[in-house]
Amino acid sequence: MKAGDLVTISAYGKRLVSLTDQMRSRNHALRHAISPDAPYDVSDDELPPLVGIVTKITEGRHQWSKAQYSVKFAGTGIPGRSRWEKTFTRKDLKIVSKAR
Numbered sequence: 001m002k003a004g005d006l007v008t009i010s011a012y013g014k015r016l017v018s019l020t021d022q023m024r025s026r027n028h029a030l031r032h033a034i035s036p037d038a039p040y041d042v043s044d045d046e047l048p049p050l051v052g053i054v055t056k057i058t059e060g061r062h063q064w065s066k067a068q069y070s071v072k073f074a075g076t077g078i079p080g081r082s083r084w085e086k087t088f089t090r091k092d093l094k095i096v097s098k099a100r
Contacts (some may be wrong), residue, residue: 006099007053
Protein backbone atom coordinates (compact mmCIF):
# COMPACT_ATOMS: atom_id res chain seq x y z
CA MET A 1 0.00 0.00 0.00
CA LYS A 2 1.28 3.49 -0.83
CA ALA A 3 0.12 7.09 -0.70
CA GLY A 4 -2.62 7.76 -3.23
CA ASP A 5 -4.34 4.37 -2.96
CA LEU A 6 -8.12 4.33 -2.47
CA VAL A 7 -9.10 2.32 0.60
CA THR A 8 -12.07 1.33 2.70
CA ILE A 9 -12.41 -0.35 6.09
CA SER A 10 -11.63 -4.10 6.02
CA ALA A 11 -13.71 -6.84 7.64
CA TYR A 12 -11.13 -6.96 10.45
CA GLY A 13 -11.47 -3.21 10.99
CA LYS A 14 -15.26 -3.40 11.12
CA ARG A 15 -14.99 -5.87 14.01
CA LEU A 16 -12.90 -3.48 16.14
CA VAL A 17 -14.96 -1.89 18.91
CA SER A 18 -13.56 1.61 18.41
CA LEU A 19 -14.19 1.58 14.65
CA THR A 20 -17.63 0.03 15.10
CA ASP A 21 -18.66 2.92 17.37
CA GLN A 22 -17.37 5.49 14.87
CA MET A 23 -19.10 3.74 11.95
CA ARG A 24 -22.36 3.61 13.91
CA SER A 25 -22.20 7.39 14.57
CA ARG A 26 -21.37 8.08 10.92
CA ASN A 27 -24.26 5.92 9.66
CA HIS A 28 -26.66 7.49 12.15
CA ALA A 29 -25.79 11.00 10.97
CA LEU A 30 -26.08 9.99 7.31
CA ARG A 31 -29.48 8.36 7.86
CA HIS A 32 -30.77 11.57 9.44
CA ALA A 33 -29.35 13.62 6.55
CA ILE A 34 -30.98 11.39 3.92
CA SER A 35 -34.38 11.09 5.58
CA PRO A 36 -34.96 13.39 8.57
CA ASP A 37 -38.56 12.20 9.03
CA ALA A 38 -37.85 8.45 9.01
CA PRO A 39 -34.11 7.84 9.42
CA TYR A 40 -34.52 4.21 10.47
CA ASP A 41 -36.24 3.35 7.18
CA VAL A 42 -32.96 4.04 5.32
CA SER A 43 -31.16 0.76 4.67
CA ASP A 44 -27.40 0.25 4.73
CA ASP A 45 -27.42 -0.16 0.93
CA GLU A 46 -28.71 3.41 0.50
CA LEU A 47 -25.81 4.92 2.47
CA PRO A 48 -22.82 6.20 0.51
CA PRO A 49 -19.76 3.94 0.69
CA LEU A 50 -16.88 4.82 2.97
CA VAL A 51 -13.93 5.40 0.64
CA GLY A 52 -10.77 7.33 1.42
CA ILE A 53 -7.33 8.07 0.05
CA VAL A 54 -4.09 7.22 1.84
CA THR A 55 -2.35 10.55 2.44
CA LYS A 56 0.67 9.61 4.53
CA ILE A 57 2.52 6.52 5.71
CA THR A 58 4.64 6.73 8.85
CA GLU A 59 6.74 4.23 10.73
CA GLY A 60 4.84 2.35 13.44
CA ARG A 61 5.20 3.47 17.04
CA HIS A 62 5.30 -0.06 18.42
CA GLN A 63 7.29 -3.17 17.62
CA TRP A 64 4.18 -5.02 16.38
CA SER A 65 3.08 -2.30 13.93
CA LYS A 66 5.35 -1.74 10.97
CA ALA A 67 3.48 1.19 9.40
CA GLN A 68 0.73 3.64 10.30
CA TYR A 69 -1.53 4.96 7.52
CA SER A 70 -3.22 8.39 7.53
CA VAL A 71 -6.42 8.34 5.48
CA LYS A 72 -8.64 11.21 4.32
CA PHE A 73 -12.16 9.90 3.75
CA ALA A 74 -14.59 11.45 1.27
CA GLY A 75 -17.56 13.18 2.86
CA THR A 76 -18.38 12.09 6.38
CA GLY A 77 -15.56 9.76 7.35
CA ILE A 78 -13.87 8.59 10.51
CA PRO A 79 -10.70 10.20 11.87
CA GLY A 80 -8.73 7.11 12.81
CA ARG A 81 -8.57 3.80 14.57
CA SER A 82 -9.71 5.34 17.84
CA ARG A 83 -10.44 8.75 19.35
CA TRP A 84 -6.83 9.39 20.31
CA GLU A 85 -5.10 7.52 17.47
CA LYS A 86 -5.69 9.27 14.13
CA THR A 87 -4.09 6.57 11.96
CA PHE A 88 -4.89 3.04 10.82
CA THR A 89 -2.86 -0.16 10.58
CA ARG A 90 -2.66 -2.24 7.42
CA LYS A 91 -5.11 -4.81 8.81
CA ASP A 92 -7.76 -2.09 9.28
CA LEU A 93 -7.78 -1.11 5.59
CA LYS A 94 -8.75 -2.79 2.34
CA ILE A 95 -7.53 -1.50 -1.03
CA VAL A 96 -10.26 -0.42 -3.45
CA SER A 97 -7.97 0.90 -6.19
CA LYS A 98 -4.20 1.25 -6.48
CA ALA A 99 -2.57 4.57 -7.39
CA ARG A 100 -0.66 4.66 -10.64
